[in-house]
Structures are given as C-alpha cells and as structure tokens.
Amino acid sequence: MNLMAALEQGLRSAVGPTAAWYALLAIGLNVHYGFTGLLNFGQVGFMLVGAYGVGISVSILGLPLWVGVIVGLLAAVGLALLLGAPTLRLRADYFAITTIAAAEVLRLLAISRVSTPVTGGPFGIQYNASAFFELNPLPFPGALTWGPFSFTRNQTWVLLVGWTLALLVSIMVAALMRSPWGRILRSIREDEDAARALGKNVFSYKMQSLVLGGVIGAMGGVIYTLGGATVNPNTFRPDITFYAYAMLIVGGVASRFGPMLGAFVFWFVLQSAQALARQASAADLLPDWLSGASAVGGTPFVLTGLVLMLLVVYRPQGMFGNRREMALDG
C-alpha cells in the first residue's frame, strides 16, 4: 500500500473542478442555513436546474452558451420562488421536507420517459460547450503538470473558473452578511419573531436568501455541466446535498471562506480514502464484510466518516468557524 500515492490522488481531486462546484453548492447552503437558518435539504435541485438550464437551452433550443448560463441561473430564481412561496411561512420542518422532496421530484422528472425529448431522460444531454473553452487564455497547449497535479488544458480552465467564481461569490456573500441586509438574515436565524417585532418583513428576506443561495447553487450546476459539456441525470442524487452540508460543517458554518475550504478538505479526505481503499482491494487486503458486493464498497465513506467525526469532536465550529459563537445556543 502506498499512502503517499493515495494522498496525492486525493489532493489532485480536491483542487479539481468537482470540488470547485461543490464549493459553490456549499456557499449557497451557507447563505440558507448558516446565515438565515433555512434548512434546505434540496440544494442539489438548484444545481440540477442550473445544469439542465444550460444543457436544454444549448442542445434543444439552440441558444448560445452564455444565454444558456443565464437561463440556468434564472431557473434557480424560479425554483426558489416556487419552493418558498408556499413553505417559507410555515414551520422550519415543513420547509426542510419540501426541499428534499422537490429536488427528488425534479431528478425523477428529468429521468422520466415523458421528459426524454427535452432532458434526454436517463441518457442526459451532451452539447457543444466550445464557446466556453474558446475563452481559455492559458498559453500552453498540452496538459498542466506541476508536482502531483496534472490537468488537461480544458480541465485547468474549468477549475480556474470554478474556484475563481467560488472565491468571488464568497467575498460577495461576506460583504452582504456584514451589511444591514445580512444583519436581518442573521436575526431571522436567531429568532424570526424578534425580527418581525422590529418591523422586518421576515418572509421577504427569507425569500431573498433562498433565491441568492439557490442561484449560487445553480452556479455550481453550471460549472459542473460546462466541465464535461454534459448533463448526467444520475449526478443529482440527494447525497450531493448532504456532501455539501458536510463540507459546510467541516469548513465552518456561517464563516466567510469555510465552505470553500470545507469542499477542498472533504473532497481530499474522501478521494484519498477512495484511492486507499482501491489499493487495499487490489492487494486483496479488504475483508469481504467491508467491501461488500463492489470492489471497495462503503470503505472510503467509513474512513471519511471517521475523519469527520474527529474533526467535529476537536473542532465543533469547523475550520474557519467562530468558537465563541458556536458555544451559544441559538
């Protein structure tokens, strides 16, 4: 077994495009859950509409790619309004249940036979994303290789755009949360009746939060789909939302750059564990009860879970979270 090789593999994945779009999902969740206290368990639904918005606009409607991106983001606004209007006045648990259900409905709808002409059903969508890759200003023609990293020119472009977007969005969210607008969101997280009693229209601000975090999630979907110029319906499983939550918690709920760091760390741990488990399986070191039917089974998740547990025990506020704030009960 080669631990170094596994860690290098993990590191490679953790800077890659996947971790970057996860970071965007987690930043959106931070707006919802970290700052407003909205338990959105359907963040993957916003990612889905972002990705399909691009894919359908380009492949079916024949629109330019950049229009597709706008359509994807607008679709997230629509989803937020649709989701929020009936549920944001209700108790928090109704909202949570509705979000997870809505995301699943969207996924099943996308896969279903009736929508196959539009969504490609179980085969998803492949389209031409060359307009995006033509923007790539990187001077070198071949792959970028540096230390353990090795990315093709296109991959490098996607990950640069993805992480830059995540950074810019993090900075924007941080600025918003320091403003009076963000103060209202934070007060809603603490006690929405207190905010009402001070004259704040809680419903409207929850809706704005839902839209903002949803659009950021849809940006994650856009980066995801541009990277491979595909939309694969099997991507949008509920697990994605829970990974994004794990990233948010690891990085630090309600922190400025926690979601980005959390996405990087979580993906590093998970991918290293995956590489390690594959090595162990190849060397026939994994007992059957651990590997199950597939080669490595749940082993990487067990390892990741252990690491996360240690982290939460020793750093409950996450890596960038505020310990003093964490110690207070909401």
Added chain:
Amino acid sequence: MADTSPAAAALAGVDPRPGVAKPDPILRVEGVRRSFGGLTAVDVEHLEVQRGTITALIGPNGAGKTTLFNLLTGFDRPDGGSWSLDGRDLGRAAPHKVAQLGMVRTFQLTKALSRLTVLDNMLLGATGQRGERFLTALVPAAWRQQERAHTERAEALLDRFNLLDKRDDYAGELSGGQRKLLEMARALMVEPSLVMLDEPMAGVNPALVQSLLGHVTSLRDEGMSVIFVEHDMDVVMTISDWIVVLAEGRVIAEGPPEHVAEDPAVIAAYLGSDEDEDGGDASPGSDPATGGGDA
C-alpha cells in the same frame, strides 16, 4: 411623580370605569376576543389608551395580558374585533407592519438574538435603513453614513441602559436581566410612538430597576406612550399614570393608581386567584397601599 406629567393631568377628569373614553387616545380597542378551545383568553369590549402616558396593564397570571399584546401587535389573530393606532385601523396587519406603524412590543420570554452582538441587536431596530435592500447592501458607500448615525444613537441608548461596555459581546453572553434591558433598548431603536413592554422588569437586577423606571418615565416625558405589564405593585403604583386591570380576559377596572388600589373588584380578582405564583408580589391588598402613598 405621576402628577408631574401633563398627559397625566389630562386624565385627571376621566371617570375611572372600565372602557371609559380618553381625551386623546393613541390606541383604541373595540370588541377584541380570542379564545383557545373553550377558554376565553381575551374579551375586551372597549379600551382606550391615552397618548403620552404610562399605562400599566395588570392582572393575575393567565388574565390574558400577553395574549392581548400578541393580538394587538399582529402575532396572533383574534376571533373578532378591531383596534386602531392613531386612528389607523390595524385589524389584520402583519406584525412587521404594526411595528413600522409605530407600535413596538417586547416579549415576556426575552428574545435576544444570541449570536448577534449587542450592537447588532440594537442596529437591527433602526427603521428605514438603506442597506436593508439587497442591491444597496452591496454598496457600503450608500449606507455607511446612515449606519454611523444609527450606531451613535444605539450607543447612547446602550449607555442609558448600562450596556455600553457589552457593546461587542454576543447577546447570548448576557445575563437574563441584561437581555431584558437589551430587548427594551432595541425596541426604542425603532423610535415607536407606542411601546408595549411585557414584564420588562422581571429578572432585572433590583439595583437596576430604579434606573429602568427612570428611563420609562423619561420615555413618556419625551412624548412616547408606554403600555407595560408588571407584577410588582410597587413599580406599578410608582410610575403609572393609569392602570388597566385585566381578569379572565376582561377589563374589570381602570383608573389612576390610587383609585385602582382601592377598587373592590381588583382586590377580589387578586385574592380569588390564590394559585397565582406571583400572588405574594401582586396582591394589591398590601403593596398598593404603600405604593399609593408614594404617588
């Protein structure tokens, strides 16, 4: 003390009986009813609150004081009735509208915003903030100056409420009494015309109660109208211009302190509720006599 206020003087000629009209009412309540299952929590036929006065709302536990606050501020829906602030009908207004119109309440169970700093708690109360709009929020230059002005006002209030040195602490780190003070100071940031305080002194350090009473009187002297719920009869007798007594949801008596203290219906209401946990404090049989003497 009560006699020094001009508004109180305006009440001098008002007949002390339930539902009596006031010369210049800021709040008028008409037939407001609310029942929970079979229990009638509030049934107020008519009630007026004189502008610029301190009106105490008293009554045994379970009399419906908090429920009445909830109804008037839009946090609960009545089965019937109407009420108006400054002649403006508030019938079905949402809580935030009620607050924007100038009627701001505090809660019996304190609602400090734990993971906001004391200063942020205060700033939240300010109205008409430009930075509360999404797009403007992104341009600090558009709201920074206003924020500075609000911060100055917040600090002045915090100073008055002995909380200035806690300015940058989280509200969740304050003691129970300090949270009460913060909630009251925060309500004042809204610059309400009518402030409704639900047991503002409960749990506050007795050493602070005196200065708090001073603040409440100065609010009135600055032209604000105050309604407050309080169990400590000494406090009630000392600072109120007018007292409204609620029992089983109804207004059973109202009048100036010295009148209410001797009202047989009030004494009966209190003595009849011996399971009342605050009975010792609230019994008007003893305390009001001394309190009335002071006033």
